[in-house]
Amino acid sequence: MLKMSPVTNSVAASEWNRAAESSPADTDSEPVCDWRKFGSLCSRDEKERAAALGVLSGTVLAFLDRVAPARAENGAVKDGTPQWERESPGGGGIDKAMLLLLLRLSRNCPFRDISEKTSQLLQTAQERGVQIPQALGQGPSFFIPVEEMVEEGVVQPILREAFVSLGRLDHVTMVMGLHTEYLACFLRTQHSLLRLDGPLPYPWRHFIAIMAVARHQCSYLVQLHTAEFLQVGGDPQWLGGLSCAPQKLRNLNELNKLLAHRPWLITKEHIEVLLKPGGEGCWSLAELIHAVVLLTHYHSLSSFVFGCGVNPEPDHEGGHAFRPPSPCPTDSPRGEGGGSVPRAEALCEALMTVPSPQAEALYDSKRLPLASVSRFVEDPDFGYEDFTRRGEQTPPTFRAQDYSWEDHGYSLMNRLYPDVGQLLDEKFQTVYNLTYNTMAMHSGVDTKMLRKAVWNYIHCVFGIRFDDYDYGDVNHLLERSLKVYIKTVACYPEKTSYSMYHAFWRHFRHSEKVHVNLLLLEARMQAALLYALRAITRYMT
């Protein structure tokens, strides 16, 4: 039978047969759910996907055959803990990983064939009595009703591309998918930072990302990059915390701390210390630039994650549960009516709903710092502090005219890390000029003033002032609740709450709120980058 099947299929199939047949005692078998093995699932070609799906379902069924009969014997299905985990301690992890993979694919895959097949498989598993994980949270964002996302989001080609190249479609990408033009730039830059040639080794890049996001206790990104870190061959020991990483990375901690919370304190001495030749863990200028871009990118990306209330991935800790769904809605105060009520109405309702206290509490409870995150942080009490409200030793205001991205930042970047300089420039421009000329229910509006006010306000929060901007406009254009939201997301994103998100711009669309978050992300990144680059320039002169 095997002989007849096409090459790809049979190779993969045989591999899977083996994997499936391996007994739990077979300790040195590789983890079955290594995502890479499903390479052809991430294919544009429908046939290839179908083949890979066939393989996948074969595996799952084989696994079920092995597990489910055992289940039937002892019959204790409703016994809180997943039974089979106890039965086969060796193979348990494998099975769990596989179920989570299925769950993730069934929830977040832009290819209909895959998501349908995987949910079918999960269904089968459940019918056979296996406890299957349930995704907590609906859709990619806690704040945004899932209807908005599905309608505009999942089918777009760019998301497919993202899935094909990354092997997963994460929630951040899905939320950003509301603004495709920007998303394309963003993915290009991120791809270049993490996966193309650069001064830093691949595992380091992810570790730096983890360090950065841990400053804001963003467990979502920590988990995402922990997985990637391992995938590119990082040393698992490092994940024990900052203290387990090489000295060189630990040296970066100070800069990380400042960039995350008070970038204006960065001086050329900080750069000097890192670049000082000799001694353990000395950085080269090129490496440092790469690291700085990564740090700022991930600091501001955690702002985005909190600002948009991005839900944990289904296969992440906190993104799923093995218990059956509880009768009361687990989270969303609005997702309920979606099925029967016409969409528009549901939307309006969702827009108007005053967030219930439970929902808020639930959201906030999810954001408690996990031990897995805090071990990457030293000096956790160091946080943002108002730029303006500091007595005598106030560093002079950063004048945008004296050191701007367009003139100075770009030139330096272009010299030290050319490709990324170009990409960042494109990204800043895209986000700065992004507009649909709409505002809430009005269209044909020039939103330039408003966008500029948001941008300049964020820069101002970080101590960057424009000579030629009248800051009265900020007060005039941005309502108080919006300012509160912006400042929270930009400076201490981990404190963002559900009510803050809902308090501002009540009549605006969610995609417009995401737009604000994009401005936030980029403005924050640019501000921190400017401080770092200015320090480097000073070091160089």
Next chain:
Amino acid sequence: MPSSNDGWSFSATAQVQRHRSTSTECGYIMCFNNSATAGTKMEKMARVTTSLGSNTISGCTMFCHLDAPANAISVCRDAAQVVVAGRNIFKIYALEEEQFVEKLNLRVGRKPSLNFSCADVMWHQMDENLLATAATNGAVVTWNLGKPSRNKQDQLFTEHKRTVNKVCFHPTEVHMLLSGSQDGYMKCFDLRRKESVSTFSGQSESVRDVQFSIRDYFTFAASFENGNVQLWDIRRPDRYERMFTAHNGPVFCCDWHPEDRGWLATGGRDKMVKVWDITTNRAKEIHCVQTIASVARVKWRPERKYHLATCSMMVDHNIYVWDVRRPFIPFATFEEHKDVTTGIVWRHLHDPGFLLSGSKDSTLYQHKFKDASRPVDKANPEGLCFGLFGDLAFAAKESLISGGGDSNRKPYGSGGDRRYPIFFFKKPDLTEQFAHESSALSVFETDLESSRMDWFVETARRYLLSGKPFGELCDHNAKVAKELNRPQVSTTWTMLRIMYSDPGNLATATSISKGGSIPLMNSFNMKEIAAGGLGSESRLDRGKGEIRQDTIHLDPGNSLINNNDENEETEGSEGPADYLFGDAELEDDDLYPMEHENPTAEEAEYSLPQEAFPLRHEIVDNPSVPEHLQDKVDSPHVSGNEAEAVCLTPIKSFSLISISQPLYESHLPASFFSPVVREMLQHYAEAGDVQMAVSVLIVLGDRIRKEEHWYTSYIDLLQRFELWNVSNEVIKLSTSSAINCLNQTSTTLHINCSNCKRPMSNKGWICDRCHQCASICAVCHHVVKGLFVWCQGCSHGGHLEHIMNWLKSSSHCPAGCGHLCEYT
């Protein structure tokens, strides 16, 4: 008075030496950087130097400390005073013989407003009491030094919404002032009025520089952040006269040539200085200088037609003076500043000897040209370049080469005679002359196999990357590599096939190629048949038969060692590789020496190092394997199609096998090999053979994870060798979207309507301007939908077939234009 002779000449002598007498003629690569001619000399000499007036400028290189960083400087018409402006400074200094003397501080008041924070300053060239500044808060301010009060502020225009980047007085009109701002507008002010007289909208991002033309009364140029330069007529505020894209990224500055009406120099963030001739219909780039940092200011040097000074905005603190005809090395450099130079200005309109500069390091300098450093003196005029096919070109100072006294080098003798006479009669001022360099160029051809790149081209052409079953692709490629005498590569392909094909398929493939004998999973006892299969298999891989089985037979230990060698992939160890290849190459249908390795290994469990990971043996569903193996040891003729799988695999991972106990697995999963293969690819890529790495990646397809940057470098290489088809195939076959989209860049073809010559905007075949069908076939007069072929000479064309037929019978253009079209 300096004579106006700044010409320089260049003569290069090329001398080609062949150190190895190869019979093939190949083109010599000649690269002369400095190929400008001294043709403009006569014109220069004819022009009379404009008088400086009675007081000749004199002075020395000197500087003074400012209190704050400067943003811009400007000089008074009589070259006796200079104004320095910055965020926290606004002062006038007098230029004395030996020093700067502060004359006036214009920054008055206890708490100066942002109006004093200057981005730019300009001193009027007609009225020495008149100054204008551009403030960072968007104000344009004029100052009248004739005012009796301490505050000299004259007029204040707050019409711009954002920072004003530049102000410019009209060179001859006293009351006309122009400003360009970050908000994208330029405004023209009449100083007798309270507000602007006209506003020019660039319809784009920020204006970075505005400059009145020195020669054309009404014209001014504006440069923009998006890379465009616009030319305006001051009388027509509604629309620019012309626009062209000058740079990639912001154009920070522009400057009109003081003498030549049509020349405009621009400098941009893309590190280029370009000189445009705008007298022609389209602005034409006539010179381009590549600098090492973004160009913040550019100023033509007075009295020197081809010289200009530049300074940079970031990183680089020096001021360079370039001869635009010799763009690769600065003519002169001023290296005094410790931070970026923000303003440069030639001290006097007609004196090329003094340059003033202000900097962020809070100093103001006067540079005397004679004190400038001349980079060319320190430069090594030697160049070295590898040609595509392994040739090496080397250019060196003539004196060096001729000094060698090597007998087979024949220096070009007459160079000296030819170079100098024109100059000597003028007694040129040496500081104003570019150094002459002449170099001798040698080209070394290679006939060393190792450094020639023929194999690369050949391999790229002949490899099959897709379109056939995996096994066949591997076999084909192995054969190609073999024929190109690259045994290691060839062996790798063979091994890959074995690793990743499963035995079932393998058997099928084999038997088919054999001609339909019996493919059998469970027929390992039918030795003859299976043997036949194997025979045909090994025949695929081989060119010439070298029978070495005796060695292998006789000395299992030996073969073992070889295998270990191979496993370590020792670079350049041709010996073992060759040797090994001998195995696969065996001609003799009766002997399958490859089988021996395995059995011997089995038998002689002794010496196998347990490297890497313990391996299971992939003996194909056979519970009786041990006996069977035993069997094989005894008789070399034993075979079976799984024996193939057994024995070929270990070529790669032989030393990994350390188990003698049979396993239940039917065979190893393909993924088992992935780490090894990945390492192997890494090895190839690092050894510089990215071609192999990428080809394997493509052929393996989904069996292994991709390395994107290998693709990019392979594609790059292919394109350098002009192997467009192959590179395209590689792009197409890559599964990474970043690579795939390379195929989608610049695929747009803009066409103009053949009637009205306007761009075709809409999608159909009818031009919406003249309502005619565009792209009509010149033969049948119908609209061409699909392939359109046209003559690049007369731009007539039509259906591919029609034109082909037409040109078979006639050599003239079918449209009757009289052009002799060629169809190739």
